Amino acid sequence: GAVVSQHPSWVICKSGTSVKIECRSLDFQATTMFWYRQFPKQSLMLMATSNEGSKATYEQGVEKDKFLINHASLTLSTLTVTSAHPEDSSFYICSAEGGIGNEAFFGQGTRLTVV
């Protein structure tokens, strides 16, 4: 299947700082990218959907000013967690939709720990 790469795989940051997570589709152009968050022992929760060159669409209850999403090209989307707090500690996963069958392929995830 197609490859979606996330970077970094894990990050520890201090409370109050911002963290940027990158999501790249390596071998296809992603018309749409999605960002999910997953807490321990829970399912994935969709945070937002982004299309290249346009503003992201956020799910209800997700603060757009806290979770900044930029989808600058057909192969790159970034999620910036601004002014991170310990409750933002979670597993963040991106997916990219595109390719032949338009399936969504997922990155390996980024584990964020805010101390």
Add this chain to the structure above:
Amino acid sequence: DAKTTQPPSMDCAEGRAANLPCNHSTISGNEYVYWYRQIHSQGPQYIIHGLKNNETNEMASLIITEDRKSSTLILPHATLRDTAVYYCIVRVRMDSSYKLIFGSGTRLLVRP
């Protein structure tokens, strides 16, 4: 909200077929059923998807009932590496795109 319901857990013996059921009684006519699995602390892995016909690939088979209200994912010869959480998802239309809303999934344990 997720449009699917799955049993929370199942187990099967290594080498046997694993049959994972999924109910999606409110599915619309043009909505696809997707299956993904997630091994601990990794991103979900695509398995298979279908609309109304049965589908098969190198990983699994997908059987969709004629009324499309339920489906079954079949892993023909389960191995220990198939232990994972399996998610059945209905891909929902959203404006000019689609989105995948994950439910709780089924935790499959493959026993030696």
